[in-house]
Amino acid sequence: MGCRNSEDTLLFLFFGDSKFWPFMSYTKYFIPSKEEQKTSLENQQRYFFNVIAEKGWDLYRFYVDVETGTKDKKRKNLLQLIKDAKERKFDIILSKELSRLARNGKLSYEIKDIAEKNNIHIVTFDNAINSIDGNIHMFGLYAWLYEQESQRTSERIKAALFTNAKKGDFHGSNAPYGYKVIDKKLYPSEDTTPHITKRIYDMYLSGMGFDSIARLLTSEGVPTPAAVAGKVNAGEFWHGSTIKKILMNPHYTGDLVQCRETTRSVKSEARHPLPKEKHVIIKDAHQPLISRDDFEAVQHMITTRKKNITKGKKHLFTNLLYCSDCGTGMWYRQNRDGYICGRYARYGKNACCQRTIKEKHLQSLILADVTKMSLLVNSDSFIKDFNATSEEAKKRAQKDLLKIDKNVEELKLKKKRYLELLAADAITHEEYRDAADATQEELKILSLKRSELNASLQDETYMNEKVLELRRVINSFLPLNEVTDELLHCFVNRIEVDKNGTPKISYRFSILPD
Numbered sequence: 001m002g003c004r005n006s007e008d009t010l011l012f013l014f015f016g017d018s019k020f021w022p023f024m025s026y027t028k029y030f031i032p033s034k035e036e037q038k039t040s041l042e043n044q045q046r047y048f049f050n051v052i053a054e055k056g057w058d059l060y061r062f063y064v065d066v067e068t069g070t071k072d073k074k075r076k077n078l079l080q081l082i083k084d085a086k087e088r089k090f091d092i093i094l095s096k097e098l099s100r101l102a103r104n105g106k107l108s109y110e111i112k113d114i115a116e117k118n119n120i121h122i123v124t125f126d127n128a129i130n131s132i133d134g135n136i137h138m139f140g141l142y143a144w145l146y147e148q149e150s151q152r153t154s155e156r157i158k159a160a161l162f163t164n165a166k167k168g169d170f171h172g173s174n175a176p177y178g179y180k181v182i183d184k185k186l187y188p189s190e191d192t193t194p195h196i197t198k199r200i201y202d203m204y205l206s207g208m209g210f211d212s213i214a215r216l217l218t219s220e221g222v223p224t225p226a227a228v229a230g231k232v233n234a235g236e237f238w239h240g241s242t243i244k245k246i247l248m249n250p251h252y253t254g255d256l257v258q259c260r261e262t263t264r265s266v267k268s269e270a271r272h273p274l275p276k277e278k279h280v281i282i283k284d285a286h287q288p289l290i291s292r293d294d295f296e297a298v299q300h301m302i303t304t305r306k307k308n309i310t311k312g313k314k315h316l317f318t319n320l321l322y323c324s325d326c327g328t329g330m331w332y333r334q335n336r337d338g339y340i341c342g343r344y345a346r347y348g349k350n351a352c353c354q355r356t357i358k359e360k361h362l363q364s365l366i367l368a369d370v371t372k373m374s375l376l377v378n379s380d381s382f383i384k385d386f387n388a389t390s391e392e393a394k395k396r397a398q399k400d401l402l403k404i405d406k407n408v409e410e411l412k413l414k415k416k417r418y419l420e421l422l423a424a425d426a427i428t429h430e431e432y433r434d435a436a437d438a439t440q441e442e443l444k445i446l447s448l449k450r451s452e453l454n455a456s457l458q459d460e461t462y463m464n465e466k467v468l469e470l471r472r473v474i475n476s477f478l479p480l481n482e483v484t485d486e487l488l489h490c491f492v493n494r495i496e497v498d499k500n501g502t503p504k505i506s507y508r509f510s511i512l513p514d
Helices: 035-055 076-086 105-117 139-166 193-205 210-219 240-247 292-308 342-347 359-377 380-423 429-475 485-491
Strands: 010-016 058-065 092-095 121-124 179-182 185-188 256-258 261-263 271-273 280-282 321-323 330-333 338-341 356-358 492-497 503-507
Touching: 058 076, 076 105, 105 121, 193 210, 193 240, 193 292, 210 240, 210 342, 240 292, 321 330, 321 342, 330 342, 338 342, 338 359, 356 359, 359 429, 359 485, 359 503, 380 429, 485 492
Parallel strands: 092 121, 321 492
Antiparallel strands: 010 058, 010 092, 179 185, 256 280, 261 271, 330 338, 338 356, 492 503
Protein backbone atom coordinates (compact mmCIF):
# COMPACT_ATOMS: atom_id res chain seq x y z
CA MET A 1 0.00 0.00 0.00
CA GLY A 2 1.36 3.44 -0.86
CA CYS A 3 2.35 5.66 2.06
CA ARG A 4 0.12 8.76 1.79
CA ASN A 5 0.24 9.91 5.40
CA SER A 6 1.55 8.93 8.80
CA GLU A 7 -1.11 6.24 9.14
CA ASP A 8 0.45 4.41 6.20
CA THR A 9 3.95 4.31 7.72
CA LEU A 10 5.32 0.79 7.59
CA LEU A 11 6.52 -0.88 10.78
CA PHE A 12 7.79 -4.37 11.44
CA LEU A 13 8.77 -5.87 14.78
CA PHE A 14 10.44 -9.21 15.45
CA PHE A 15 11.40 -11.14 18.53
CA GLY A 16 14.32 -13.45 19.20
CA ASP A 17 15.44 -15.83 21.91
CA SER A 18 17.50 -13.60 24.21
CA LYS A 19 15.62 -12.29 27.27
CA PHE A 20 15.70 -8.55 27.87
CA TRP A 21 13.24 -5.67 28.19
CA PRO A 22 12.94 -4.16 24.69
CA PHE A 23 12.31 -0.55 25.63
CA MET A 24 15.94 -0.20 26.71
CA SER A 25 17.39 0.20 23.20
CA TYR A 26 14.62 0.65 20.66
CA THR A 27 15.83 4.01 19.29
CA LYS A 28 18.73 2.20 17.66
CA TYR A 29 16.38 0.98 14.95
CA PHE A 30 14.20 4.08 14.49
CA ILE A 31 15.04 6.79 11.94
CA PRO A 32 11.96 8.94 11.09
CA SER A 33 11.88 11.16 8.00
CA LYS A 34 9.00 13.47 8.98
CA GLU A 35 7.78 14.84 12.29
CA GLU A 36 4.32 13.32 11.90
CA GLN A 37 5.84 9.98 10.93
CA LYS A 38 8.07 10.17 13.98
CA THR A 39 5.05 10.65 16.24
CA SER A 40 3.20 7.76 14.57
CA LEU A 41 6.20 5.43 14.78
CA GLU A 42 6.81 6.29 18.42
CA ASN A 43 3.17 5.54 19.26
CA GLN A 44 3.31 2.24 17.40
CA GLN A 45 6.56 1.31 19.11
CA ARG A 46 5.15 2.06 22.53
CA TYR A 47 2.23 -0.23 21.75
CA PHE A 48 4.66 -2.95 20.65
CA PHE A 49 6.65 -2.55 23.85
CA ASN A 50 3.54 -3.03 25.97
CA VAL A 51 2.80 -6.28 24.15
CA ILE A 52 6.40 -7.44 24.59
CA ALA A 53 6.34 -6.74 28.31
CA GLU A 54 2.97 -8.44 28.73
CA LYS A 55 4.04 -11.58 26.82
CA GLY A 56 7.53 -11.76 28.31
CA TRP A 57 9.07 -11.81 24.86
CA ASP A 58 12.43 -10.39 23.77
CA LEU A 59 12.93 -7.82 21.05
CA TYR A 60 15.30 -8.91 18.30
CA ARG A 61 14.96 -5.91 15.98
CA PHE A 62 12.61 -3.30 14.53
CA TYR A 63 12.41 -3.36 10.73
CA VAL A 64 11.11 0.04 9.60
CA ASP A 65 10.45 1.04 5.99
CA VAL A 66 9.03 4.46 5.10
CA GLU A 67 8.52 4.31 1.34
CA THR A 68 5.93 5.30 -1.22
CA GLY A 69 4.71 3.22 -4.14
CA THR A 70 3.95 -0.46 -4.43
CA LYS A 71 7.29 -2.13 -5.09
CA ASP A 72 8.43 -4.32 -2.18
CA LYS A 73 11.80 -4.72 -3.96
CA LYS A 74 12.72 -1.15 -2.93
CA ARG A 75 12.13 -1.78 0.77
CA LYS A 76 15.58 -2.57 2.12
CA ASN A 77 14.43 -3.51 5.60
CA LEU A 78 11.78 -5.86 4.21
CA LEU A 79 14.51 -7.66 2.24
CA GLN A 80 16.60 -7.79 5.42
CA LEU A 81 13.57 -9.21 7.22
CA ILE A 82 13.32 -12.06 4.70
CA LYS A 83 17.07 -12.74 4.90
CA ASP A 84 17.02 -12.87 8.71
CA ALA A 85 13.94 -15.09 8.68
CA LYS A 86 15.71 -17.60 6.42
CA GLU A 87 18.60 -17.58 8.90
CA ARG A 88 16.08 -18.01 11.75
CA LYS A 89 17.28 -15.05 13.79
CA PHE A 90 13.89 -14.66 15.51
CA ASP A 91 10.84 -16.69 16.50
CA ILE A 92 7.89 -14.34 15.93
CA ILE A 93 6.99 -11.73 13.33
CA LEU A 94 4.79 -9.05 14.89
CA SER A 95 3.14 -6.51 12.58
CA LYS A 96 0.31 -3.98 12.84
CA GLU A 97 -1.48 -5.73 9.96
CA LEU A 98 -0.66 -8.05 7.07
CA SER A 99 -0.34 -5.16 4.59
CA ARG A 100 2.69 -3.91 6.56
CA LEU A 101 4.49 -7.13 5.68
CA ALA A 102 3.86 -7.14 1.94
CA ARG A 103 1.78 -5.30 -0.62
CA ASN A 104 1.19 -8.21 -2.97
CA GLY A 105 -0.15 -11.71 -2.52
CA LYS A 106 2.90 -13.45 -3.98
CA LEU A 107 5.30 -11.90 -1.45
CA SER A 108 2.80 -12.40 1.39
CA TYR A 109 2.78 -16.13 0.66
CA GLU A 110 6.55 -16.16 0.26
CA ILE A 111 6.96 -14.72 3.76
CA LYS A 112 4.35 -17.17 5.07
CA ASP A 113 6.23 -20.12 3.52
CA ILE A 114 9.58 -18.91 4.87
CA ALA A 115 8.04 -18.54 8.33
CA GLU A 116 6.53 -22.02 8.28
CA LYS A 117 9.76 -23.65 7.04
CA ASN A 118 11.75 -21.98 9.82
CA ASN A 119 9.16 -22.48 12.59
CA ILE A 120 8.46 -18.74 12.88
CA HIS A 121 5.04 -17.42 13.94
CA ILE A 122 3.20 -14.46 12.36
CA VAL A 123 1.01 -12.24 14.57
CA THR A 124 -0.90 -9.08 13.51
CA PHE A 125 -2.45 -6.55 15.90
CA ASP A 126 -5.76 -6.46 14.00
CA ASN A 127 -6.30 -10.13 15.05
CA ALA A 128 -6.50 -11.19 11.42
CA ILE A 129 -3.46 -13.49 11.66
CA ASN A 130 -2.10 -15.30 14.73
CA SER A 131 -0.31 -18.54 13.91
CA ILE A 132 0.48 -19.10 17.62
CA ASP A 133 -3.25 -19.68 18.19
CA GLY A 134 -3.65 -21.43 14.84
CA ASN A 135 -5.50 -18.47 13.31
CA ILE A 136 -4.09 -18.57 9.79
CA HIS A 137 -7.11 -19.60 7.66
CA MET A 138 -7.93 -15.99 6.59
CA PHE A 139 -4.38 -15.32 5.33
CA GLY A 140 -5.29 -15.70 1.66
CA LEU A 141 -8.30 -13.38 1.86
CA TYR A 142 -6.40 -10.57 3.59
CA ALA A 143 -3.44 -10.93 1.21
CA TRP A 144 -5.84 -10.59 -1.75
CA LEU A 145 -7.60 -7.53 -0.29
CA TYR A 146 -4.33 -5.69 0.37
CA GLU A 147 -3.06 -6.54 -3.09
CA GLN A 148 -6.20 -5.07 -4.65
CA GLU A 149 -5.61 -1.80 -2.78
CA SER A 150 -1.98 -1.79 -3.95
CA GLN A 151 -3.15 -2.40 -7.51
CA ARG A 152 -5.50 0.59 -7.34
CA THR A 153 -2.63 2.75 -6.06
CA SER A 154 -0.44 1.54 -8.93
CA GLU A 155 -3.14 2.39 -11.49
CA ARG A 156 -3.47 5.93 -10.09
CA ILE A 157 0.31 6.40 -10.43
CA LYS A 158 0.22 5.10 -14.02
CA ALA A 159 -2.61 7.51 -14.87
CA ALA A 160 -0.61 10.45 -13.49
CA LEU A 161 2.47 9.43 -15.53
CA PHE A 162 0.32 9.12 -18.66
CA THR A 163 -1.05 12.63 -18.16
CA ASN A 164 2.45 14.07 -17.71
CA ALA A 165 3.64 12.23 -20.82
CA LYS A 166 0.84 13.84 -22.86
CA LYS A 167 2.15 17.21 -21.69
CA GLY A 168 5.55 16.38 -23.15
CA ASP A 169 7.34 15.83 -19.83
CA PHE A 170 10.11 13.22 -19.78
CA HIS A 171 9.48 10.95 -16.77
CA GLY A 172 12.15 8.25 -17.13
CA SER A 173 14.43 7.47 -14.21
CA ASN A 174 17.47 8.19 -16.40
CA ALA A 175 17.83 10.19 -19.59
CA PRO A 176 18.73 8.21 -22.72
CA TYR A 177 22.48 7.86 -23.27
CA GLY A 178 23.66 11.05 -24.97
CA TYR A 179 21.00 13.27 -23.38
CA LYS A 180 20.44 15.11 -20.10
CA VAL A 181 17.19 16.22 -18.45
CA ILE A 182 16.51 19.89 -17.64
CA ASP A 183 13.04 20.85 -16.36
CA LYS A 184 11.63 17.50 -17.58
CA LYS A 185 12.92 18.13 -21.12
CA LEU A 186 15.71 16.32 -23.01
CA TYR A 187 18.81 18.16 -24.22
CA PRO A 188 22.01 16.76 -25.81
CA SER A 189 24.71 16.20 -23.20
CA GLU A 190 27.76 18.45 -23.30
CA ASP A 191 30.18 15.52 -23.08
CA THR A 192 31.26 12.90 -25.64
CA THR A 193 28.15 10.70 -25.28
CA PRO A 194 26.23 12.26 -28.24
CA HIS A 195 29.25 11.56 -30.46
CA ILE A 196 29.49 7.97 -29.16
CA THR A 197 25.78 7.48 -29.90
CA LYS A 198 26.29 8.59 -33.51
CA ARG A 199 29.32 6.28 -33.80
CA ILE A 200 27.23 3.32 -32.61
CA TYR A 201 24.68 3.94 -35.37
CA ASP A 202 27.42 4.41 -37.99
CA MET A 203 29.19 1.21 -36.93
CA TYR A 204 26.00 -0.82 -37.11
CA LEU A 205 25.11 0.61 -40.53
CA SER A 206 28.63 -0.35 -41.70
CA GLY A 207 27.89 -4.00 -40.86
CA MET A 208 29.18 -4.47 -37.31
CA GLY A 209 27.03 -6.47 -34.86
CA PHE A 210 25.89 -5.65 -31.32
CA ASP A 211 28.67 -7.63 -29.62
CA SER A 212 31.38 -6.38 -31.98
CA ILE A 213 30.47 -2.76 -31.25
CA ALA A 214 30.39 -3.51 -27.51
CA ARG A 215 33.86 -5.12 -27.63
CA LEU A 216 35.30 -2.14 -29.52
CA LEU A 217 33.91 0.44 -27.07
CA THR A 218 35.15 -1.64 -24.14
CA SER A 219 38.64 -1.91 -25.62
CA GLU A 220 38.70 1.89 -26.09
CA GLY A 221 37.76 2.41 -22.43
CA VAL A 222 34.54 4.29 -23.26
CA PRO A 223 32.43 4.65 -20.08
CA THR A 224 29.24 2.59 -20.15
CA PRO A 225 25.78 4.24 -19.92
CA ALA A 226 25.49 2.99 -16.33
CA ALA A 227 28.83 4.59 -15.46
CA VAL A 228 27.80 7.87 -17.10
CA ALA A 229 24.56 7.82 -15.11
CA GLY A 230 26.57 7.31 -11.90
CA LYS A 231 24.97 4.00 -10.96
CA VAL A 232 26.58 2.18 -8.04
CA ASN A 233 26.65 -1.18 -9.83
CA ALA A 234 28.03 0.21 -13.10
CA GLY A 235 30.46 -2.09 -14.89
CA GLU A 236 33.35 -1.34 -17.22
CA PHE A 237 32.16 -3.63 -20.03
CA TRP A 238 29.71 -2.72 -22.75
CA HIS A 239 27.13 -5.41 -23.58
CA GLY A 240 25.52 -6.25 -26.89
CA SER A 241 22.10 -5.82 -25.24
CA THR A 242 23.04 -2.23 -24.32
CA ILE A 243 24.03 -1.47 -27.92
CA LYS A 244 20.74 -2.94 -29.17
CA LYS A 245 18.76 -0.83 -26.70
CA ILE A 246 20.46 2.36 -27.95
CA LEU A 247 19.90 1.38 -31.59
CA MET A 248 16.17 0.81 -31.01
CA ASN A 249 15.47 3.94 -28.93
CA PRO A 250 13.25 6.35 -30.98
CA HIS A 251 14.19 9.28 -28.70
CA TYR A 252 17.32 9.77 -30.82
CA THR A 253 15.16 10.99 -33.74
CA GLY A 254 13.93 13.95 -31.64
CA ASP A 255 10.55 12.37 -30.79
CA LEU A 256 9.51 11.91 -27.18
CA VAL A 257 8.09 8.36 -27.08
CA GLN A 258 6.80 7.23 -23.68
CA CYS A 259 4.44 4.66 -22.16
CA ARG A 260 6.11 2.01 -24.32
CA GLU A 261 5.95 -0.65 -21.61
CA THR A 262 4.21 -1.41 -18.34
CA THR A 263 3.97 -3.93 -15.53
CA ARG A 264 1.00 -6.27 -15.79
CA SER A 265 0.30 -6.22 -12.08
CA VAL A 266 1.56 -4.74 -8.84
CA LYS A 267 3.17 -8.07 -7.87
CA SER A 268 5.33 -8.16 -11.00
CA GLU A 269 8.61 -6.29 -11.46
CA ALA A 270 8.89 -7.45 -15.09
CA ARG A 271 7.99 -4.87 -17.70
CA HIS A 272 6.15 -5.77 -20.89
CA PRO A 273 5.94 -3.82 -24.18
CA LEU A 274 2.71 -2.02 -25.09
CA PRO A 275 1.38 -1.92 -28.68
CA LYS A 276 2.49 1.15 -30.66
CA GLU A 277 -1.03 2.60 -30.74
CA LYS A 278 -0.83 3.02 -26.95
CA HIS A 279 2.50 4.86 -27.01
CA VAL A 280 2.46 8.56 -26.16
CA ILE A 281 4.43 10.25 -28.95
CA ILE A 282 5.35 13.95 -29.06
CA LYS A 283 6.96 14.72 -32.42
CA ASP A 284 10.10 16.90 -32.57
CA ALA A 285 10.09 17.39 -28.80
CA HIS A 286 13.87 17.81 -28.55
CA GLN A 287 17.04 18.02 -30.66
CA PRO A 288 17.72 14.78 -32.55
CA LEU A 289 21.05 12.94 -32.49
CA ILE A 290 20.18 10.56 -35.37
CA SER A 291 18.34 11.29 -38.63
CA ARG A 292 15.01 9.56 -39.17
CA ASP A 293 16.37 7.86 -42.31
CA ASP A 294 19.32 6.35 -40.44
CA PHE A 295 17.09 5.24 -37.56
CA GLU A 296 14.64 3.48 -39.91
CA ALA A 297 17.52 1.87 -41.80
CA VAL A 298 18.90 0.48 -38.54
CA GLN A 299 15.46 -0.91 -37.56
CA HIS A 300 15.19 -2.65 -40.92
CA MET A 301 18.68 -4.17 -40.53
CA ILE A 302 17.89 -5.41 -37.01
CA THR A 303 14.69 -7.10 -38.20
CA THR A 304 16.43 -8.65 -41.23
CA ARG A 305 19.38 -9.97 -39.23
CA LYS A 306 17.09 -11.42 -36.57
CA LYS A 307 15.29 -13.51 -39.19
CA ASN A 308 18.60 -14.95 -40.44
CA ILE A 309 19.96 -15.97 -37.02
CA THR A 310 20.00 -19.73 -36.48
CA LYS A 311 19.69 -21.21 -33.02
CA GLY A 312 23.03 -22.26 -31.57
CA LYS A 313 23.67 -25.94 -31.00
CA LYS A 314 23.72 -27.12 -27.41
CA HIS A 315 26.90 -29.06 -26.79
CA LEU A 316 27.55 -31.86 -24.34
CA PHE A 317 29.04 -29.76 -21.52
CA THR A 318 26.90 -26.64 -21.96
CA ASN A 319 25.63 -25.44 -18.53
CA LEU A 320 28.13 -27.74 -16.77
CA LEU A 321 31.46 -26.18 -17.70
CA TYR A 322 32.64 -22.89 -16.10
CA CYS A 323 35.73 -20.68 -15.93
CA SER A 324 37.29 -21.01 -12.46
CA ASP A 325 38.45 -17.37 -12.42
CA CYS A 326 35.37 -15.36 -13.46
CA GLY A 327 32.66 -18.02 -13.07
CA THR A 328 31.34 -17.52 -16.60
CA GLY A 329 30.05 -20.50 -18.56
CA MET A 330 32.44 -21.80 -21.21
CA TRP A 331 31.49 -21.67 -24.89
CA TYR A 332 32.10 -24.39 -27.46
CA ARG A 333 34.25 -23.45 -30.45
CA GLN A 334 34.16 -25.72 -33.49
CA ASN A 335 37.62 -24.70 -34.69
CA ARG A 336 39.14 -25.80 -31.35
CA ASP A 337 37.04 -28.93 -30.78
CA GLY A 338 36.59 -27.64 -27.26
CA TYR A 339 35.51 -24.83 -24.96
CA ILE A 340 36.79 -21.34 -24.09
CA CYS A 341 35.79 -18.84 -21.37
CA GLY A 342 32.58 -17.07 -22.40
CA ARG A 343 33.68 -13.80 -20.80
CA TYR A 344 36.97 -13.90 -22.72
CA ALA A 345 35.09 -14.72 -25.93
CA ARG A 346 32.79 -11.74 -25.49
CA TYR A 347 35.08 -9.04 -24.09
CA GLY A 348 38.63 -10.21 -24.80
CA LYS A 349 41.74 -10.35 -22.62
CA ASN A 350 40.68 -7.27 -20.59
CA ALA A 351 37.90 -9.36 -19.03
CA CYS A 352 39.56 -12.76 -18.45
CA CYS A 353 42.52 -14.82 -19.56
CA GLN A 354 42.37 -17.34 -22.37
CA ARG A 355 41.94 -21.03 -21.60
CA THR A 356 40.85 -24.01 -23.68
CA ILE A 357 39.79 -27.56 -22.88
CA LYS A 358 39.08 -30.27 -25.43
CA GLU A 359 35.71 -31.99 -25.32
CA LYS A 360 37.26 -35.43 -25.91
CA HIS A 361 39.67 -34.90 -22.99
CA LEU A 362 36.74 -34.19 -20.65
CA GLN A 363 34.89 -37.24 -21.91
CA SER A 364 37.85 -39.53 -21.25
CA LEU A 365 38.34 -38.13 -17.70
CA ILE A 366 34.69 -38.64 -16.78
CA LEU A 367 34.57 -42.15 -18.24
CA ALA A 368 37.66 -43.07 -16.21
CA ASP A 369 36.20 -41.67 -12.98
CA VAL A 370 32.80 -43.32 -13.43
CA THR A 371 34.57 -46.60 -14.20
CA LYS A 372 36.46 -46.28 -10.89
CA MET A 373 33.18 -45.66 -9.10
CA SER A 374 31.68 -48.73 -10.74
CA LEU A 375 34.56 -50.94 -9.58
CA LEU A 376 34.31 -49.55 -6.04
CA VAL A 377 30.57 -49.94 -5.49
CA ASN A 378 30.59 -53.46 -6.98
CA SER A 379 33.32 -54.57 -4.56
CA ASP A 380 32.16 -56.50 -1.45
CA SER A 381 35.28 -55.48 0.46
CA PHE A 382 34.51 -51.80 -0.18
CA ILE A 383 30.97 -52.22 1.22
CA LYS A 384 32.36 -53.94 4.32
CA ASP A 385 34.97 -51.23 4.95
CA PHE A 386 32.39 -48.55 4.28
CA ASN A 387 30.02 -49.95 6.90
CA ALA A 388 32.82 -50.20 9.46
CA THR A 389 33.78 -46.55 8.88
CA SER A 390 30.15 -45.49 9.20
CA GLU A 391 29.76 -47.28 12.54
CA GLU A 392 32.85 -45.58 13.93
CA ALA A 393 31.58 -42.19 12.78
CA LYS A 394 28.24 -42.85 14.49
CA LYS A 395 29.96 -43.53 17.83
CA ARG A 396 31.97 -40.31 17.60
CA ALA A 397 28.84 -38.30 16.80
CA GLN A 398 26.94 -39.74 19.80
CA LYS A 399 29.85 -38.86 22.10
CA ASP A 400 29.97 -35.30 20.75
CA LEU A 401 26.21 -34.91 21.27
CA LEU A 402 26.59 -35.66 24.99
CA LYS A 403 29.27 -32.94 25.29
CA ILE A 404 27.03 -30.43 23.49
CA ASP A 405 24.08 -31.14 25.82
CA LYS A 406 26.31 -30.49 28.83
CA ASN A 407 27.60 -27.21 27.37
CA VAL A 408 24.07 -26.05 26.59
CA GLU A 409 22.95 -26.50 30.20
CA GLU A 410 25.95 -24.53 31.45
CA LEU A 411 25.21 -21.65 29.05
CA LYS A 412 21.55 -21.53 30.10
CA LEU A 413 22.61 -21.13 33.73
CA LYS A 414 25.04 -18.37 32.72
CA LYS A 415 22.29 -16.58 30.82
CA LYS A 416 20.02 -16.72 33.87
CA ARG A 417 22.75 -15.21 36.05
CA TYR A 418 23.12 -12.27 33.64
CA LEU A 419 19.41 -11.54 33.94
CA GLU A 420 19.61 -11.68 37.74
CA LEU A 421 22.52 -9.21 37.67
CA LEU A 422 20.51 -6.86 35.45
CA ALA A 423 17.50 -7.03 37.77
CA ALA A 424 19.79 -6.20 40.71
CA ASP A 425 21.31 -3.22 38.83
CA ALA A 426 24.70 -4.91 39.10
CA ILE A 427 25.29 -4.45 35.38
CA THR A 428 24.06 -1.93 32.81
CA HIS A 429 21.58 -2.71 30.06
CA GLU A 430 24.37 -2.44 27.49
CA GLU A 431 26.55 -4.87 29.45
CA TYR A 432 23.62 -7.26 29.74
CA ARG A 433 22.89 -6.99 26.02
CA ASP A 434 26.50 -7.73 25.06
CA ALA A 435 26.73 -10.69 27.45
CA ALA A 436 23.32 -12.08 26.51
CA ASP A 437 24.06 -11.77 22.79
CA ALA A 438 27.42 -13.51 23.19
CA THR A 439 25.82 -16.35 25.16
CA GLN A 440 22.99 -16.63 22.66
CA GLU A 441 25.51 -16.84 19.82
CA GLU A 442 27.28 -19.72 21.59
CA LEU A 443 23.93 -21.48 22.05
CA LYS A 444 23.14 -20.95 18.39
CA ILE A 445 26.48 -22.47 17.35
CA LEU A 446 25.92 -25.46 19.62
CA SER A 447 22.41 -25.88 18.27
CA LEU A 448 23.79 -25.88 14.74
CA LYS A 449 26.43 -28.45 15.66
CA ARG A 450 23.75 -30.61 17.27
CA SER A 451 21.64 -30.43 14.13
CA GLU A 452 24.63 -31.34 11.96
CA LEU A 453 25.50 -34.29 14.19
CA ASN A 454 21.91 -35.55 14.21
CA ALA A 455 21.83 -35.20 10.44
CA SER A 456 25.10 -37.12 10.13
CA LEU A 457 23.70 -39.91 12.32
CA GLN A 458 20.67 -40.13 10.11
CA ASP A 459 22.86 -40.13 7.00
CA GLU A 460 25.03 -42.91 8.38
CA THR A 461 21.93 -45.01 9.01
CA TYR A 462 20.95 -44.89 5.36
CA MET A 463 24.43 -44.71 3.82
CA ASN A 464 24.53 -48.38 2.98
CA GLU A 465 21.25 -48.07 1.09
CA LYS A 466 22.65 -45.06 -0.77
CA VAL A 467 25.73 -46.98 -1.87
CA LEU A 468 23.55 -49.84 -3.08
CA GLU A 469 21.41 -47.34 -5.00
CA LEU A 470 24.57 -45.86 -6.55
CA ARG A 471 25.60 -49.36 -7.60
CA ARG A 472 22.24 -49.87 -9.29
CA VAL A 473 22.43 -46.53 -11.15
CA ILE A 474 26.02 -47.05 -12.35
CA ASN A 475 25.29 -50.59 -13.50
CA SER A 476 22.38 -49.29 -15.59
CA PHE A 477 24.97 -47.45 -17.76
CA LEU A 478 27.21 -50.51 -18.28
CA PRO A 479 29.11 -51.01 -20.48
CA LEU A 480 30.65 -47.52 -20.10
CA ASN A 481 31.58 -46.74 -23.70
CA GLU A 482 30.59 -43.06 -24.07
CA VAL A 483 29.59 -39.95 -22.16
CA THR A 484 25.93 -39.10 -22.75
CA ASP A 485 23.63 -36.34 -21.51
CA GLU A 486 21.94 -38.87 -19.21
CA LEU A 487 25.24 -39.97 -17.67
CA LEU A 488 26.32 -36.38 -17.05
CA HIS A 489 22.95 -35.56 -15.47
CA CYS A 490 23.26 -38.49 -13.07
CA PHE A 491 26.89 -38.08 -12.02
CA VAL A 492 28.32 -34.61 -12.73
CA ASN A 493 27.32 -31.51 -10.77
CA ARG A 494 29.77 -28.87 -12.12
CA ILE A 495 33.13 -28.60 -13.89
CA GLU A 496 35.52 -25.67 -13.49
CA VAL A 497 38.56 -25.07 -15.70
CA ASP A 498 41.60 -23.11 -14.46
CA LYS A 499 43.86 -20.86 -16.53
CA ASN A 500 46.07 -23.83 -17.46
CA GLY A 501 43.11 -25.70 -18.93
CA THR A 502 42.97 -28.18 -16.02
CA PRO A 503 39.41 -29.24 -15.09
CA LYS A 504 38.05 -29.74 -11.57
CA ILE A 505 35.07 -32.08 -11.77
CA SER A 506 32.48 -32.01 -8.99
CA TYR A 507 30.50 -35.26 -8.87
CA ARG A 508 27.12 -35.79 -7.29
CA PHE A 509 28.57 -38.84 -5.49
CA SER A 510 31.73 -38.17 -3.46
CA ILE A 511 33.08 -41.68 -2.81
CA LEU A 512 36.06 -41.62 -5.16
CA PRO A 513 39.43 -41.82 -3.34
CA ASP A 514 41.72 -38.75 -3.63
